[in-house]
């Protein structure tokens with residue numbers, strides 16, 4: 587009998603990671619990605635211990651380790667005074683088996699795609715999904731360039747990110763997408779371009795009045811520093827409005843520099859000034875809950891539950907957990923009754939996702955421009971906040987989708 591065929595939409599990071607698990611079940615897998623090739627953009631991502639545990643089982647951790655910087659703690663400092671305010675564990679090896687790993691997104695994506703191809707996954711770039719048609723015994727994906735016929739599979743996974751077409755065209759067209767009021771600006775700098783002292787071992791978080799900056803080495807040799815500023819920024823009228831703001835790189839640089847003007851931490855100014863390219867993008871989130879499946883299609887990763895960054899690097903962890911639970915359910919239940927599998931998938935995943943979603947929103951809502959007095963109070967009590975937040979982060983690192991009852 588022919589192997590069931592799975593169509594995956596999106597070769598970001600959820601799609602390729604999920605394909606590895608499905609290949610291990612003997613399924614035929616094809617990934618379709620709208621971009622013409624893997625994206626070189628996106629800065630650097632932090633992979634938490636619970637993500638690395640899964641990536642290790644998928645056979646890619648050893649390779650990733652050679653491409654990223656291992657991070658045990660994030661030092662928290664005041665951007666204004668340079669004073670240490672506390673620290674946050676990013677993974678205790680003796681407790682979780684791993685520290686965190688800060689790695690350029692393009693490297694992560696390339697390693698996952700390379701492994702997927704080794705295992706026989708078909709990866710097709712330059713294919714923009716425009717429509718999904720479900721039938722009694724299969725599903726058809728139609729692409730912008732592809733004529734009426736489209737590509738046929740037994741089931742389809744929407745790994746196409748926050749602006750998912752699988753979601754908007756088929757699974758739930760009215761799911762709310764909300765601008766969080768915060769935008770992120772980021773860049774990467776060679777360490778040799780910096781003359782001011784770097785006041786952190788691997789990663790520093792600098793709290794400011796009009797935004798905060800995280801800065802981290804992002805390669806194993808610690809020669810490159812990635813930084814990302816999170817800032818309250820007014821919504822633009824349209825996608826084109828954001829595009830225009832982001833494309834004026836010099837203006838973006840000037841705005842970020844102004845927010846950290848007068849900082850006692852010399853390397854902040856240098857990080858921004860010495861970055862050749864500075865990017866800006868708004869952070870959107872999906873409304874809480876929602877529906878994640880139809881008869882033959884299911885959403886994974888950001889397509890199902892995009893949220894603001896959690897602070898404990900849980901975005902990609904959640905996507906990997908989705909993939910593990912779905913693969914375990916396929917193994918247990920087979921593929922004859924897909925809807926039953928998808929219903930159970932949502933039941934297992936939603937409580938975990940909700941918990942992280944609520945915490946992520948709470949943290950993100952705290953990103954507001956504030957006055958010097960409010961900031962002084964915030965920095966005075968930062969150590970207490972860090973104690974509570976550390977507890978919730980530790981808990982999220984402990985979650986193991988291989989051990990959860992399905």
Ligand SMILES: Cc1cc2nc3c(=O)[nH]c(=O)nc-3n(C[C@H](O)[C@H](O)[C@H](O)COP(=O)(O)OP(=O)(O)OC[C@H]3O[C@@H](n4cnc5c(N)ncnc54)[C@H](O)[C@@H]3O)c2cc1C
Nearest residue numbers: 596598599600619620632714715746747887888899901902
């Ligand atoms: C500012 C910020 C910082 C973050 N930092 C971290 C972090 O440090 N650690 C962490 O774990 N998580 C982090 N996250 C969350 C993490 O980035 C996401 O959870 C993760 O990228 C989700 O991956 P994905 O593959 O589901 O979606 P995406 O990465 O968005 O990939 C979706 C893919 O689908 C493709 N696609 C879209 N539409 C179509 C279509 N119609 N046809 C074909 N292909 C299509 C896209 O081109 C893209 O390649 C952060 C998020 C933000 C906003």
